[in-house]
Amino acid sequence: MGRCILLALCCALLGLHVAFGQGTRRLRYTFSLFPVYRDSSNYNSPKIYILSTTDKYQVTGVLNVPFKSLSYPFSVDPLGMSEISLPSSSVGRYTGASDTTITIEANADVVVYGYSQYSSYQDSFYVIPLKHTGTEYYISSYNHYTSDPGSYFALTSFFDDTNVTIYFSQQYSYSGDTYDRDNPLQLELNAFDNFLFEVSFDFTGTFINASKDLSVSCGHPYTRTVSGVDTLVEFPPPVESWGSYFLVTTFRLQASYTLRILPSQNNTLVTLRTIGLNDTREVTIQPGNFHEEKQLPSSLEVFSSAPVMLVQYMTTDNPSMTLVPPLDRTKRSPLFLNSLEGTYIDVTVWFSSLDNLNLRVDGLSVEWEEILTDESGWSVVQARLGPDNHILNHDDSTVKLAALAYYDGSSHPVMYFNHADNDVDNQAPFVYGCPEEPIMAEMPPNEKTVAVYWEPLEAADNSGLEVKTVSNHNPGDLFPLGSTTVTYSFKDVSGNNSTCQFEVFVADVSPPLVLYCPSNFELATCAEVAEISWEEPQVNDESGHVISNSSHNPGDKLSIGNTRISYIFSDSWGNEAVCDFVVTIDPKECQPPTVVGLIVAIAVFSLAIAGLVVTIVYMIVKTVKS
Structure with a gap:
């Protein structure tokens, strides 16, 4: 039951492998090792070295030996290296299925090397990442000089229902049967299965054909020659990674x-x-x-x-x-x-x-x-x-x-x-530091633009090569009021693009400028109310739009006493300015008015014109002073 749970976990991890892209932790390596030992009771304790290929950010991940319930979280500084020592139990020993599969997850591409050692017998090796594995392999070892232990090779699958056919270069006996090129050995492996072979001959030229990608390691625990003894370990590349042009020289x-x-x-x-x-x-x-x-x-x-x-x-x-x-x-x-x-x-x-x-x-x-x-x-x-x-x-x-x-x-x-x-490199550069929130700035008073700064954005690519960066704005550019979209585009040598978009938001925090506000003024009247007028305030705002609200308007009738006249000016950003002044109306005693009398004499004349009677009223007005 436990193995089934672990397999389910591994399959879930494998799903991460399909989701390409730096920044998300995903499965990047799955492999297994064979023993380096001198006799039947001694094993090596291998070391795994995980190298960062970027100088931009820290890489984090975990190395697992899932069927052993071993987990080793790691973090690697930019262009740094993390070393993980594994116990001898993480290395298989006998021919057959083994529970020593090793997986490595990371949030970015890493380079992995191993170092197998027992006593003075040791070798270093490069581990082929998942994206460079394949389905066809030829493996290599070396001649047995004396009574060496057998050569080894190990197979590690990534997927369920992986059918593997092995064409041995010489006759090989396993479980009572003999296999060779004409009678290949066939296996069926599920995700993260590991199968180890110990072979008593130099198996160079043995061909491995699988229905799905797998990882292969091969070599010899300690090879003897006339001049010395040492370990041989390699992870051969799949056939599809081979080449046709080489320059070979001595070490x-x-x-x-x-x-x-x-x-x-x-x-x-x-x-x-x-x-x-x-x-x-x-x-x-x-x-x-x-x-x-x-x-x-x-x-x-x-x-x-x-x-x-x-x-x-x-x-x-x-x-x-x-x-x-x-x-x-x-x-x-x-x-x-x-x-x-x-x-x-x-x-x-x-x-x-x-x-x-x-x-x-x-x-x-x-x-x-x-x-x-x-x-x-x-x-x-x-x-x-x-x-x-x-x-x-x-x-x-x-x-x-x-x-x-x-x-x-x-x-x-x-x-x-x-x-x-x-296949074509379809992995886009990884952008780090892309702002998730708008970059906020405030417009200075009486200005129409402001310089806005942010941390320059960069990207790293799995190729390790320089990434071309293009942006429509740069730190220190001048921005107007409101929201402006900043776009960065990052392109690697294979033409893959990543983009980062964020907003620069410049807020107007300055209230409208009151250019003229009436001063307090005073007048007197003998009436109970007086109709009062004044020159209204004048304002200006960079937004160009001001809303005015006032408590009174020119021509309003004001009562005797103090009346505060308030104007509130609001711009489109909600900033307010106020103009206040006081109108004081004082009472005064009213003098009796000069009386002008009118003596009106009305004369009425009646004339008979053409048989009509026309009455003419004639008013005689005389002004008489009292």
């Missing part, structure tokens, strides 16, 4: 190397040219087989008619196994290097330019040792870097990069390689 301070070339298509023609010598040869390889070049002292240029995988071995010192980066599948991207052992690292760097003066580590120039250049414009250089994390980039952002980092000239190599995605 720094080493004299030779061994190379294996694995094809995936019939009759793959591979051309090998020894750089600096008049030596070019061709080989044709079939799937399931590999071509091996032993103890090569010189650099090689390798190109093929179909995609291949190149595995490079060091056998003259402590044994090591690493993948050679396909140059035709690299991306324009910085690389984030780290010293998993806390000491100096040697690096081999491939870059698509002849200019190594502008190939920088942590923004600084490095004295690179030039190894080779080719006719297509690729260069290979080497150097020794100090401990700590490092950022490798070129001033020309179009330059593609790949690198190998290793310790003490050859030990524990790990490939740093930004895969060219098999």
Whole structure:
């Protein structure tokens, strides 16, 4: 029942994987490890290193070993690294189903490396993220020199009903049956199942075909050679991530190397040219087989008619196994290097330019040792870097990069390689700091615009490359009254866009300006009321719209005494201004008026005109003073 609950939880987490986008925690890695031990009772306790690829914000997440109920929350500072030590119980031991699946969720893309160690046997490795996994894999190991324990490979599924077919390069016995290329072993895995195989032979060339994406790790617990013993661990890329063009050279301070070339298509023609010598040869390889070049002292240029995988071995010192980066599948991207052992690292760097003066580590120039250049414009250089994390980039952002980092000239190599995605990069840049609320500002008195400031917005992209930013306004721009929409657009090198929109709201907090307000005035009347007039106040406001409300109006009749006249002016923002003045009406004693008498004499005349009687009244008015 508990396992079912955990599976349900994992499936819920898997749903996060489908929802692409930085800023939301989602599943980014699912994988499993095989043991590194000397005898049946000793295991390794692996370490997982989680690197941030952004200098903009802190990355948070959690590493889970779900079927062990182990959970390790982590936070990674910008361009920092978080180290998680896992118990030995998180590593499978025997052939068969194992409950040691490891998952990593994070709120942004991270780079994950591992470090498996028992005593002095150790190796570092790059873990392939979910977005770069696939359905077809060829795996590699190495020859057994003496009575070594068997080679291992581990399969981890992401989805239910994942059908897996394994075509072993040699006969392999499991549960009483024998399997090989003609009689493949078939498995059905559900989400987050892990199946571990211990194989007593060098299984290089074994083909794994799945109906759905899965993760694969492979290698050898401790490989013996004439000169030493060490562990080999790699996460091979799926066939769809293979390439057709390679430059191969010795590790720094080493004299030779061994190379294996694995094809995936019939009759793959591979051309090998020894750089600096008049030596070019061709080989044709079939799937399931590999071509091996032993103890090569010189650099090689390798190109093929179909995609291949190149595995490079060091056998003259402590044994090591690493993948050679396909140059035709690299991306324009910085690389984030780290010293998993806390000491100096040697690096081999491939870059698509002849200019190594502008190939920088942590923004600084490095004295690179030039190894080779080719006719297509690729260069290979080497150097020794100090401990700590490092950022490798070129001033020309179009330059593609790949690198190998290793310790003490050859030990524990790990490939740093930004895969060219098999599908189009549809992950938009992540915008951080986009305001959720309007940016508020106040308009100064008597002004029509105001400068408004905010924290400049930026975005980070999963590619690690610079994001192009365009905005219609910038901090410090002048804004008018009211609401203005600010739009930022962020575009990555693949053309994916993110936008941030927010409002800048400039409020009018200044009341209307009263240009003229009548002063208090006084008058006298002998009447009970008097009709009073005055010049009305004058106002102005930047909004251009003022509403006036007054207690009285000119021409109103006011009574004797003090009357306060109030004008309230309101603008469209609700700001108010007041004009108050007092009209005082004093009473006074009224004098009797001068009497003017009228003596009216009325004379009436009657005339007879044309038989009509017309009466004429004639008034005689005489003014008589009293």
